[in-house]
Amino acid sequence: MSVLFEKTAIKDMELKNRLVRSATHEAMADDRGFPTDHLFKFYDRLANGGVGLIITGNTYVSRDGRSKAMLGIDTDEHIPNYRKLVNNVHQNGAKIAMQINHCGRQTTKDMTGTQPMAPTAVFDKSLFVMPREMTEADIERTVDAFAQSARRVRESGFDAVQLHGAHGYLISQFLCPHTNRRKDRWGGALENRMRFVTEIYKRTRKNVGDDYPIFIKISAYDHIKNGLKPEEGVVMASKMAHLGFDGIEVSCGIGEDGGSTLRGEIPFDVILDEWDMYKEKGFIFRFIMTKFGKKLLKPIPFTQGYNRETAKIIRKKVNVPIFAVGGMVAPTFMEETIHSGAADYISLSRAFIADPKFPNKIKEGSRELSRCIHCNLCFFYLSTRSVRCYQGKRMKSNQS
Ligand SMILES: Cc1cc2nc3c(=O)[nH]c(=O)nc-3n(C[C@H](O)[C@H](O)[C@H](O)COP(=O)(O)O)c2cc1C
Numbered sequence: 001m002s003v004l005f006e007k008t009a010i011k012d013m014e015l016k017n018r019l020v021r022s023a024t025h026e027a028m029a030d031d032r033g034f035p036t037d038h039l040f041k042f043y044d045r046l047a048n049g050g051v052g053l054i055i056t057g058n059t060y061v062s063r064d065g066r067s068k069a070m071l072g073i074d075t076d077e078h079i080p081n082y083r084k085l086v087n088n089v090h091q092n093g094a095k096i097a098m099q100i101n102h103c104g105r106q107t108t109k110d111m112t113g114t115q116p117m118a119p120t121a122v123f124d125k126s127l128f129v130m131p132r133e134m135t136e137a138d139i140e141r142t143v144d145a146f147a148q149s150a151r152r153v154r155e156s157g158f159d160a161v162q163l164h165g166a167h168g169y170l171i172s173q174f175l176c177p178h179t180n181r182r183k184d185r186w187g188g189a190l191e192n193r194m195r196f197v198t199e200i201y202k203r204t205r206k207n208v209g210d211d212y213p214i215f216i217k218i219s220a221y222d223h224i225k226n227g228l229k230p231e232e233g234v235v236m237a238s239k240m241a242h243l244g245f246d247g248i249e250v251s252c253g254i255g256e257d258g259g260s261t262l263r264g265e266i267p268f269d270v271i272l273d274e275w276d277m278y279k280e281k282g283f284i285f286r287f288i289m290t291k292f293g294k295k296l297l298k299p300i301p302f303t304q305g306y307n308r309e310t311a312k313i314i315r316k317k318v319n320v321p322i323f324a325v326g327g328m329v330a331p332t333f334m335e336e337t338i339h340s341g342a343a344d345y346i347s348l349s350r351a352f353i354a355d356p357k358f359p360n361k362i363k364e365g366s367r368e369l370s371r372c373i374h375c376n377l378c379f380f381y382l383s384t385r386s387v388r389c390y391q392g393k394r395m396k397s398n399q400s
């Protein structure tokens, strides 16, 4: 039997295999952040495809941290719907965790109804957003929103909760020196930059109890000049394990660093046609971006398992399960990742968008690569359409 199909447990959560659907924003929520019927069906297909653990798309803890068609868990009214979703997934043989998030500066005023906030007022070059600096009261309110949301996650029946500490969203904005330039106790040395996530962890633990798995997804490094360096990312992960997190998913990147989280193609034509903030720009801007976009944003080429080495270094230093995510495409490579001690779990996002049945196929003996060709259209079309696989094919404007 493939090592990928060994049974494991994290606290009381028993998993039938080591394959995890990494959090993937589906853009299948209504305006109140409630899951649509479309999302229920999407999760049925995922669970039926044989995955061990599904981590939901990022879900907002308060409305000032939401993005387009994002799930929400900011009020108790959400609980009954999520109970149904969890039951469906359990009936289809998988476990499910919810990823909770606040977008911070990586969203727009159109989405939040108010100026986006961040640890420091640093302009976001990918979304053209200038956030306001968070006050002590904002920090206190947001820490509480995370902890209350985690309580709702447990009350909804999810098997675990995951904090989104990666990819340049609010927790990651506190951790990254480029986005956190505060001079008070929330900024500066790593210990101070970690204070926000530490407070969230402590209050979340109080709300969900010692027996409940709390995971975190981190960007262990990014490609910003004054960003987070891998050496510091490793120290940060060790401190998180020490704090009590029950699992760490090792990712990388922030929104404006050339798409390092995803790697592969950056479809500039789609961004210019679909993203509101780009659509509004004049002819000269569009001309420059079409001609020189690749030089200005410097897309990072796709390579298989691009976070595996970092995951391995972290795993050697901590005694909690490590989830490796990023460019896992070949079943043999995934098996090697487990055998070599680089990770305990293999997290996949695009492979599941391209084919939810990927785990069942591997279980039946297939050694074929994931169908995903890293065109990244599933991601860049999210501003106007719910998630699906395009396999490199562009949509006509306004076609959904
Ligand atoms: C369409 C799309 C939506 C995503 N949404 C999220 C999200 O909500 N939360 C998150 O942590 N990562 C999100 N990601 C990043 C993935 O979870 C994953 O870290 C990244 O795609 C690399 O893994 P892969 O090579 O298996 O796709 C998203 C990726 C894609 C393609």
Ligand code: SF4
Pocket: 350, 351, 353, 354, 371, 372, 373, 374, 375, 376, 377, 378, 379, 388, 389, 390, 391, 392
């Ligand atoms: S659209 Fe399909 S092929 Fe392209 S990156 Fe997304 S999942 Fe992969």
